Amino acid sequence: MLEIGKLKLKSPLVLAPIAGYTDSPFRKLSSEFGAGFTMTELISSEGIVRGCEKTFSMLKFSEAERPLGIQIFGNNPYTLARAAEAVTGLNPDFIDVNMGCPARKVTGSGNGAALLKDPDLIYRIIKSVVAATPLNVSAKIRIGWDEDSLNYLDVLKALEEAGVSFIIVHGRTKSQQYGGNANWDIIKEIVEKSSVPVIGNGDINSYLAAFERLEFSKCAAVMIGRGAIGNPWIFSGYTPSVDELVSVIVRHLDLMIEEYGTYGINLMRKHLVRYIHGTKNAAKIRSSLVSAVTREEIVDILKNIEANV
Ligand SMILES: Cc1cc2nc3c(=O)[nH]c(=O)nc-3n(C[C@H](O)[C@H](O)[C@H](O)COP(=O)(O)O)c2cc1C
The missing domain is CATH 1.10.1200 (Non-ribosomal Peptide Synthetase Peptidyl Carrier Protein; Chain A)
Structure with a gap:
């Protein structure tokens, strides 16, 4: 069993959050095929705190999806902490804070990847979320806002000092959106410099490629998103007839x-x-x-x- 923070994983290949796709049925299926953990898509901390019904329907999960992380987003340390407290009551295996979503409606209000511009705010957010829950807290980041602001080492330092249990790194900048290639050299560098486990993410399209990326980067685990859609057996290494x-x-x-x-x-x-x-x-x-x-x-x-x- 692989251990990352308090999590025990049956595999180092884990399922990424993909809004609109990685719902409870898909997470269950991925888990059946061997995914090491699964995650919800990004869920609004404001919606959770307000008790919004639609938001709560997104928080539903079943035992078969464990280990399972709930991903929350927002930019207010207090609201995120209150959301983490509420979510802790549902007993997920960890809580992740989204720091990578590039969608304009998310970054426009200072959420998701917009947080990368402000490592001090990242520190305050994680510190207050960690204080609000006994669960492991992780952050899913990109490597920077754009090519000219690759501040991942500052972000890493803020996350470590605030008490994050592990970090998930999608090797692209916000400006790249989903284009170009994920930069695994930078993921490798983050692994070398990090005092907490790192999960690498970006462009993994096969079981074999997942193990090549693990070997290359020395990440604790690798995360697969688009490569699992219509292809959940990617976690098993088996191609079905x-x-x-x-x-x-x-x-x-x-x-x-x-x-x-x-x-x-x-x-x-x-x-x-x-x-x-x-x-x-x-x-x-x-x-x-x-x-x-x-x-x-x-x-x-x-x-x-x-x-x-
Ligand atoms: C349609 C779509 C929705 C996504 N939704 C989320 C999300 O809710 N939270 C998140 O952290 N990342 C989200 N991502 C990013 C993925 O988790 C992942 O970081 C990215 O797709 C790169 O990995 P991949 O090449 O394995 O897909 C989304 C990506 C796509 C394409």
């Missing part, structure tokens, strides 16, 4: 229906596209799926997937 692919998709569909009722079928569509991407007759299957409404119709169409040999 076409029949197995269909049963994974049906399992995911059933988890979605269990979680959301028939609306789960609508929410499943973006996943379906990703699952069939790369199969031989993907275009044909995709166009048949557009008009499918029921679980049975979808399952019948999936039976026509052809292997890409």
Whole structure:
């Protein structure tokens, strides 16, 4: 068992938070395939403190998703601490503070990656969150705001001094958004300089690549986001046959229906596209799926997937 802070992980490959995708059903599926931990998407600390119903529905998780981290965002140390206190009552395995989201609606109000511009504020936020919960507290950062402000060593120092248990580093700047490549040389440098465990993240697309990145960077674990969408078996190192692919998709569909009722079928569509991407007759299957409404119709169409040999 790998130990990171108080967490015990069955694998050093962990699931990244991806808003709109890594909900409870997807986290459960990733965990079944061996993900070392899972995380919720970013959840508003203001929403939590106000007791907003929609926010609380995003905090739901099941035992099968453990170890599980709840990710909160905001920029007010007091509000984030009150949110951490409330979230502690739900008993997740850790609480992560988002310091990497580049979306304008998040950074525009000083949240997410905007925090990288102010290491002193980062220090105050983590200090106050750590004081508000007995759980491990982590931060998910990028390497800087842009190429001209690669202040990751200042951010690292602020996080360490404030008492963070581990750090997750996406090796891009905010300006890069999701373009270009993640900089694993910088992730490696952060690992060398950090006194707390570091989880590296960015552009891992296969099980093999995950272990290459681990080996190269000496990170405690690596985190996989986009590479797991439509591909949750990435955590197992096993490539399913076409029949197995269909049963994974049906399992995911059933988890979605269990979680959301028939609306789960609508929410499943973006996943379906990703699952069939790369199969031989993907275009044909995709166009048949557009008009499918029921679980049975979808399952019948999936039976026509052809292997890409
Ligand atoms: C659509 C989308 C939504 C994301 N949502 C979140 C989020 O809620 N919280 C977060 O910390 N990162 C979020 N990320 C960033 C990912 O967790 C990850 O850091 C990034 O995608 C790089 O890793 P990858 O190349 O393995 O995908 C999101 C990324 C994408 C593409």
